[in-house]
Amino acid sequence: MVEPVRVTGMGWTTPLGDSLTGVWRRLLDGETGLGVWPAAHSVRNPLVAVVPEPPLTVPAAARQTALAVRAIEAALAQAGLSGRAEDVLLVLGTSYGAHLDDESTGELDRWAAEVATAVGVRRPPISLTTACSSGSDAVALGARLVAAGETGTAVCVGADVLTPAKRYGHTTLGTMSPTVTRPFDARSDGMLLGEGAGALVLRSGAADQPGTHALVLGSGASNDAAGLTAPDASGRGLVLAVRRALAACRRDAGDVSVINAHGSGTPANDEAEAAGLDELFGALPAPPTVFATKAALGHSLGATGALEAIASVLALRARRVPPVAGLERPRPGLRLPVAAGAPAAIRPGLALSLTLGFGGFNTCLVFGDAR
Numbered sequence: 001m002v003e004p005v006r007v008t009g010m011g012w013t014t015p016l017g018d019s020l021t022g023v024w025r026r027l028l029d030g031e032t033g034l035g036v037w038p039a040a041h042s043v044r045n046p047l048v049a050v051v052p053e054p055p056l057t058v059p060a061a062a063r064q065t066a067l068a069v070r071a072i073e074a075a076l077a078q079a080g081l082s083g084r085a086e087d088v089l090l091v092l093g094t095s096y097g098a099h100l101d102d103e104s105t106g107e108l109d110r111w112a113a114e115v116a117t118a119v120g121v122r123r124p125p126i127s128l129t130t131a132c133s134s135g136s137d138a139v140a141l142g143a144r145l146v147a148a149g150e151t152g153t154a155v156c157v158g159a160d161v162l163t164p165a166k167r168y169g170h171t172t173l174g175t176m177s178p179t180v181t182r183p184f185d186a187r188s189d190g191m192l193l194g195e196g197a198g199a200l201v202l203r204s205g206a207a208d209q210p211g212t213h214a215l216v217l218g219s220g221a222s223n224d225a226a227g228l229t230a231p232d233a234s235g236r237g238l239v240l241a242v243r244r245a246l247a248a249c250r251r252d253a254g255d256v257s258v259i260n261a262h263g264s265g266t267p268a269n270d271e272a273e274a275a276g277l278d279e280l281f282g283a284l285p286a287p288p289t290v291f292a293t294k295a296a297l298g299h300s301l302g303a304t305g306a307l308e309a310i311a312s313v314l315a316l317r318a319r320r321v322p323p324v325a326g327l328e329r330p331r332p333g334l335r336l337p338v339a340a341g342a343p344a345a346i347r348p349g350l351a352l353s354l355t356l357g358f359g360g361f362n363t364c365l366v367f368g369d370a371r
Helices: 020-028 060-079 108-119 134-147 164-173 236-248 267-281 301-318
Strands: 005-013 034-036 047-049 088-093 126-128 153-160 196-203 214-223 256-260 289-291 350-357 361-369
Touching (some): 005 020, 005 060, 005 134, 020 301, 060 088, 060 153, 088 108, 088 134, 088 301, 108 126, 126 134, 134 196, 134 214, 134 301, 134 361, 153 301, 214 236, 236 267, 236 361, 256 267, 256 301, 267 350, 301 350, 301 361
Parallel strands (some): 088 126, 088 153, 256 289, 256 350
Antiparallel strands (some): 005 196, 005 214, 034 047, 153 196, 214 361
């Protein structure tokens, strides 16, 4: 990516609310959106992070569309745009959405078309699915399309909903924690599911234009092909994605001040991510600060990359990050500082947002402070 792309609007729907500043404040205060939601069949843990409206009694496909539309409309409003503008292109990412539970939902492009119609976007949308990297890949693709002049405005979206099949699936896989999510903690024993949607409006133009919240400077991706559900324990796939992202914007590891880690809290993910981060940044005299939001918002699968991209931009602007919920005893071997117990100040620099998805997908987004 030769020229940076501007982030001019953001919106999210999360278990902690819809307000950008309100949710960010609650994250800084160490709050979580986890609560007990009964399941019809046995699950490893009844704790999940649910967006309260629409309620879970509404069909999952309709809920996912509603969450995405709320986030998109908020992002467009912040950017001072209407979905009916001729140059607006939607790029939507999700994992399985409602498809595991309801075959009648059809192909993913049907869901994307329904969202586009609901927000008034006339251009045919782009839909993609790369497991838990879907939201990040939507941002990466949208930024490349804007930089290439294919569209003046890309609205990049990640959305996913909680369904019974996902709860049963992660129970069966053993990836669900029987206690609470503790990313990068010596006692980490799994993840807990969540849901939500995030949307970022990306536009071309001079970086110093008013209304620019941050810059998308580059992205990088890899696939470590280690297995269907487990990452390569060495972290080599993550390392390759980060190096590609930094090379795309001609920066190096020393320019990075903060990393929004995937931080799912599963032992396999923590091991791989810690190994990769340590290889990339552990020997630096001033390594970047690491934070993660899944312990507070739940693992929202296809939505998580977009939510964490927004959190990365907010961290750059605030120059501090929220504590990692549940982290009390940082795992040995990770030499980077991790925000624990209280918000942590960060120095000026670049922000990386990392996602590691099932199937070996690794994506890294690079954000720069517009100031």
